[in-house]
Amino acid sequence: MFRHCLRAFVRLASTREFQVPVKTTHRFYVKLVGGGTVLYQLSLFGFGGSRKPDIESADTWMAKPITDLKYLQENNHDMKCRVEAMIMRIQAEFCHALEKEEEEEGGKKFLVDKWERDQGGGGITCVLQDGTVFEKAGVNISVVSGILPPSAMQQMRARGKKFEGEKVKFFAAGVSSVIHPKNPHIPTVHFNYRYFEVEAENGEKQWWFGGGTDLTPNFLEEEDVVHFHKELKKACDRHDKKLYPKYKKWCDDYFFVTHRGERRGVGGIFFDDVDEPTADKCFDFVTGCADSVIPSYLPLVQKHKKDLYSYKEREWQLLRRGRYVEFNLIYDRGTKFGLYTPGARFESILMSLPLNARWEYMHKPAPGSKEARLVDVLQNPRDWI
Incomplete structure (x- = not known):
């Protein structure tokens, strides 16, 4: 049938x-x-x-998990274990999908780098560099634990988190990816989905989820942007039709390069501190959003990876990447948290930076050009669907 x-x-x-x-x-x-x-x-x-269950996909993961596999299997009711299995699966699926695009063009495979953190936990960094389709593609997972450093506690308290005492235990697990394609007509994509759990000195525990997916094109192809947003809306609507407009606006506001007066890209969804109605429903929602990355982005790669482009278009791509770097190093909360965390692995945190970028003094696109058309959208976000 x-x-x-x-x-x-x-x-x-x-x-x-x-x-x-x-x-x-x-x-x-x-x-x-x-x-x-x-x-x-x-x-x-x-x-x-x-x-x-995500744990059933273990034979396809890019490496052995940070936590012992047998422990993950036997404790699949524990949210920490469920999240770790989910991000391992998401990392593997996305890496395999990107490698397929590379293989079709005679390109490269991901370098898989598993690392440990002395203070607790570790991660798996997968990087494809100088490929045929992707100039730099990184897909990371991290599963870390320990005592929150004062700088991280200050950030969280500024967001309304309340902890008793100064020695707060934490557990954090997430998957994060940034893809910088070679062809200027393929957009850059970023996604990050994470789970946080803290335990104060008095034994009180708090947990929450966060994440999002956003698109950063060099040239405005409205059909591509609409497709991208439709897939994200579909993932949100399965849980609550109020979520997409709320998280779309949050994304536009978060990825704002204040000193430039423009957004980093054409948005997507972004959220943090999600802790209701239940842990199971939050987990299902975040899993659905992570699952929407491949159908939202891979069609754009396949559509544009063989497009012809000029030297001028390549130069514009490098300028836009410069703006990407500015946001990540100056404003991005995840980058700051990673750099402030004791035992941080800087290579993995800075994986999001492109292989090549450019800064040009007082550059302004010509009025009426396709470059100016993109900048107009970055300064004035639209509702795409």
Whole structure:
């Protein structure tokens, strides 16, 4: 029955199938594409059946997890273990999908670098550098614990967190990625999904989730931006239709390069301190958002990776990357927290920086140019859907 339905959809679209490369125990997407526009997405996990536990995908992960695999399997009820298994799966799926794009062009594979932190925990940094499609692609996971440093506590208290005492234990786990493609017509994408748990000196525990996905193009292709936002909205709407507009605005406000008076890109979603209605529902929401990265971004890579571009367009790409660097080093809260944390691994934290960037004194795009059109959108965010 399913096969007949799928064939009917394909005939109606009169198009080709697009399959996102995912391992057998993971999501499986089929897209019906017509005239370059995604018309429909079908998930085999959308028919009311329960989603398979992330731990079942362990044979596809990029490396052994930070926590012993047997412990993760035996404690799959513990949110810390569930989050670690989820981010391991997300990292692997995204790396495999990007590697497939590289392999098709005779490119490279990810370097997998597993590291440990003396104060507790560690991470797995996957970097693809100087590839054919991707100039620099990084997909990190970190699972760390210890005592919150004073600078991090100050940041959290400024956001309304209240802790008793000065020795607060913490656990943090997250997946983070920044992709800088070679072709100026492929946008840069960033996503980060994380879980935080703290325990004060009096034994009181608090937890919350945070994260988001955002797009930074060098040239404005409205069709691409609309597709990207539709996929993120779809992920949010499965839980509450009020979430996308709220988190879309939050994203526009957060990724603001104040001294330039412009946003870093064309937005997406961003949220933090999510701790209701329940831990399970928050986990499901964040997992759904993380799962939306591949269908929101990979079609844009495939659409533009063979586009021709000029020297002038490459120079503009490098200038835009300079603005990207400015935001990450001056404003980004995650970068600051990482750098302030004792035992921080600076190579992994600064993975988000591009291989090449450019700063040009008093540069302004010519009025009416496609570069000026992008800057106008960065200064005046739009509602894309």
